[in-house]
Amino acid sequence: MPGSGVIDAGRGTTVEDRVLGALGGARPGPTLMCVAGVHGNEPAGVHAIRRVLPALREREPEMTGRLVALAGNLGALEVGRRYVDRDLNRAWTGARLSSLRLRPLSESVAEDREQLELLGAIEELLGTTTGAVYALDLHTTSGPGGVFSVFTDSLPQRDFAATFPVPMIFGLEELVDGTLLNLLSTHGIVSLTLEAGQHGEPEAIDRAEAAIWIAIVSAGLLPEDRVPEVAAARERLARDSAHVPRALEMRYKWDLRPEDAFLMKPGYRNFQPVARGEAVATDRAGEILMRESGRLLMPLYQEQGEDGFFLVREFSTFWMGVSRFLRQSGASGLAYLLPGVRRVPGTENEVVVDKRIARFFARQLFHLLGFRQLEDAGHQLVMRRRRFDEGRYRRGLPRPRRLGQD
Numbered sequence: 001m002p003g004s005g006v007i008d009a010g011r012g013t014t015v016e017d018r019v020l021g022a023l024g025g026a027r028p029g030p031t032l033m034c035v036a037g038v039h040g041n042e043p044a045g046v047h048a049i050r051r052v053l054p055a056l057r058e059r060e061p062e063m064t065g066r067l068v069a070l071a072g073n074l075g076a077l078e079v080g081r082r083y084v085d086r087d088l089n090r091a092w093t094g095a096r097l098s099s100l101r102l103r104p105l106s107e108s109v110a111e112d113r114e115q116l117e118l119l120g121a122i123e124e125l126l127g128t129t130t131g132a133v134y135a136l137d138l139h140t141t142s143g144p145g146g147v148f149s150v151f152t153d154s155l156p157q158r159d160f161a162a163t164f165p166v167p168m169i170f171g172l173e174e175l176v177d178g179t180l181l182n183l184l185s186t187h188g189i190v191s192l193t194l195e196a197g198q199h200g201e202p203e204a205i206d207r208a209e210a211a212i213w214i215a216i217v218s219a220g221l222l223p224e225d226r227v228p229e230v231a232a233a234r235e236r237l238a239r240d241s242a243h244v245p246r247a248l249e250m251r252y253k254w255d256l257r258p259e260d261a262f263l264m265k266p267g268y269r270n271f272q273p274v275a276r277g278e279a280v281a282t283d284r285a286g287e288i289l290m291r292e293s294g295r296l297l298m299p300l301y302q303e304q305g306e307d308g309f310f311l312v313r314e315f316s317t318f319w320m321g322v323s324r325f326l327r328q329s330g331a332s333g334l335a336y337l338l339p340g341v342r343r344v345p346g347t348e349n350e351v352v353v354d355k356r357i358a359r360f361f362a363r364q365l366f367h368l369l370g371f372r373q374l375e376d377a378g379h380q381l382v383m384r385r386r387r388f389d390e391g392r393y394r395r396g397l398p399r400p401r402r403l404g405q406d
Ligand SMILES: [Zn+2]
Pocket: 038, 039, 042, 139, 140
């Protein structure tokens, strides 16, 4: 039943078909792929897609390109849990995909089968694409407190992310490995993860729906004057984000294992300011104190999950402008010439930075120049320049076919 407005917390969401819907216009063009329910206790995106599809169908003949909506973890959605055997959003690396493709089905767990099917659906879509490919990955958080976007900071993705008036979180990929977002991003798919609110809150469906309308216009499927929903969508997201800075960077996260007995103290929200030394959670070892001041993100208020919380810190949008200028003007290439910086042999885009020499600028500068941190070991910092982070890719990205190989 399309348009069901309420999520019944603790109950599952039945999805008959992984392809929730596919609409294509008469003219070839971009593909917008919406993915929902990669975590089974986050069905808001599925409901939002079910709302948008009928309204969009009337405009299908006018569309340029197509919209394809996919459901993520069908088995976990059915039972309303984050996952059945393992987190479906942590194994999208080239190595894991290769082993997954080779493993006999008899040895696989529930999420292996989900991942293979989802991968197949995405690759089928890539195999028939004629234009740019955009991805919108819809999630919700266990804690309350609004909406935000997460993306890999290359110029084309930042352009796309900037069209959604919600706080932009930079640098998650340095802390969390193997997300679907990261895989898609490194293959030239312009991708954004939207965290639409708290699991189970009806507003999360509204915000996810708003994000889909914005994505339809931003990806160029329909001109803005044919999407009257988009003005209200922008207004809605801007209103719900009014109390939060526009740009924040990840500082660190708290890793946990099931045996830690991690327990977040009650009452924390996304973006809540916290002070260094504040006790925000407990585990077997006692109280967990904040290592630095900033704002809390994604405090864990559910049983399943390996990240206790994240700390983010605001940075000025002025630096976003500086960074865009540096990258577009080609200054990123000059980074290799800086003192204390050397290229990693055999790679095109990795550098080792000697923090003893380059200590005043190392990490922040390389972030501005479009590099991500791979490793921080002793006095060395290993950074890699993100793919497609050049001005020319803002006019178009290479079209991927198969995922998992560089
Ligand atoms: Zn999620």
